[in-house]
Amino acid sequence: MSAPNSAYPDTPEAQPEKPKRHEWPLWEIFIRGQHGMSHRHVGSLHAADAEMAIKNARDVYTRRNEGVSIWAVQASHIAASSPSHKGPLYEPSESKVYRHPTFFDIPDEVGAM
Amino acid sequence: MHDNATFEFLCRMGDNTLVLGHRVSEWCGVSPVLEEDIALANTALDLIGQTQMWLGLAGDIEGKGRSADDLAMLRDVWDFRNLLLVEQPNGDFGQTLMRQFLFDAWHVRMLQALTGSSDKRIAEIAAKAVKEASYHVERSGDTVIGLGDGTAESHGRMQAALDLLWPYVGEMFICDDVDEAMKSAGIAPDPNDLRAGFDSHVTQVMTDATLLIPEDDFAHKGGKNGHRHSEHLGHMLTQMQWLQRAYPGASW
Numbered sequence: 506m507s508a509p510n511s512a513y514p515d516t517p518e519a520q521p522e523k524p525k526r527h528e529w530p531l532w533e534i535f536i537r538g539q540h541g542m543s544h545r546h547v548g549s550l551h552a553a554d555a556e557m558a559i560k561n562a563r564d565v566y567t568r569r570n571e572g573v574s575i576w577a578v579q580a581s582h583i584a585a586s587s588p589s590h591k592g593p594l595y596e597p598s599e600s601k602v603y604r605h606p607t608f609f610d611i612p613d614e615v616g617a618m
Numbered sequence: 619m620h621d622n623a624t625f626e627f628l629c630r631m632g633d634n635t636l637v638l639g640h641r642v643s644e645w646c647g648v649s650p651v652l653e654e655d656i657a658l659a660n661t662a663l664d665l666i667g668q669t670q671m672w673l674g675l676a677g678d679i680e681g682k683g684r685s686a687d688d689l690a691m692l693r694d695v696w697d698f699r700n701l702l703l704v705e706q707p708n709g710d711f712g713q714t715l716m717r718q719f720l721f722d723a724w725h726v727r728m729l730q731a732l733t734g735s736s737d738k739r740i741a742e743i744a745a746k747a748v749k750e751a752s753y754h755v756e757r758s759g760d761t762v763i764g765l766g767d768g769t770a771e772s773h774g775r776m777q778a779a780l781d782l783l784w785p786y787v788g789e790m791f792i793c794d795d796v797d798e799a800m801k802s803a804g805i806a807p808d809p810n811d812l813r814a815g816f817d818s819h820v821t822q823v824m825t826d827a828t829l830l831i832p833e834d835d836f837a838h839k840g841g842k843n844g845h846r847h848s849e850h851l852g853h854m855l856t857q858m859q860w861l862q863r864a865y866p867g868a869s870w
Binding site: 529550551552553556557560561563564565568 | 652760
């Protein structure tokens with residue numbers, strides 16, 4: 506049984522009626538690198554609260570000077586698309602090459618785009 | 619004479635970070651959770667890195683050609699100048715973090731003061747190390763609060779750790795001949811001057827952690843002057859130094 510909208514829909518939860526005890530919540534970690542413009546997902550970890558998630562992320566994911574900013578999001582707060590809906594969600598756009606703006610002649614005056 | 623005292627002082631700084639760094643590294647691979655395992659390994663590596671700088675400078679000032687590695691691996695117990703606090707065994711995870719916090723709360727203040735040292739080399743090492751120590755004390759303080767104000771089990775263990783380790787706090791603030799010499803040369807602060815800041819910081823954290831600081835101010839001493847280390851240091855050194863003892867001169 507996969508929970509709807511879980512970030513890991515293909516991973517069955519261990520008996521949802523009997524929640525695992527002594528396990529900290531899962532957090533997804535996003536880090537903005539030295540020259541990066543946006544935060545990128547780097548992985549996940551466990552932590553008791555948001556503050557601890559940031560500290561753990563600092564120790565787990567920035568030990569080689571990877572980042573200048575950390576975001577931590579509790580995994581259960583992420584809504585995710587389901588892999589089983591791959592067909593209806595993504596396949597229709599495969600055949601619509603005209604959505605790529607490659608069929609227009611760009612006037613020279615426009616310059617680099 | 620002045621250089622002798624500086625050598626002693628640098629051995630104190632370097633041996634503190636060496637011995638504690640080794641102790642913390644003993645958790646590598648066996649911490650309660652993966653995140654803490656990596657965090658503790660990072661802390662241990664920070665401390666060992668600081669050791670290289672302190673003992674490297676100590677060797678230079680001594681002028682007998684001893685490197686940081688020589689000082690770390692080829693001295694025996696009686697030549698070590700670390701505080702008794704840092705050589706105490708890890709115990710459980712809570713005891714390790716309590717030891718870490720008590721050390722960090724002193725260490726960060728000592729390093730802060732050393733950034734203004736009259737010796738430029740010492741000031742530079744301190745400026746680098748104080749950033750690491752500021753993070754260490756934040757992390758260890760938060761963990762002490764989390765566990766102290768946690769379950770009945772964790773609270774009990776943290777109180778026991780504080781009761782066990784508190785008698786090792788006083789040694790950090792004892793001022794002896796070496797400290798006097800450092801103070802008058804403007805190299806290092808009077809250890810007493812660090813006490814007020816330490817006390818208010820530790821009191822705040824222990825209050826948040828719902829832990830009681832023991833009233834008895836009895837202090838074990840003999841570590842930083844090398845007169846009387848606890849029996850634990852020798853056992854630790856047999857582990858830490860065995861490779862250099864078994865294969866003298868071995869290198870990568």
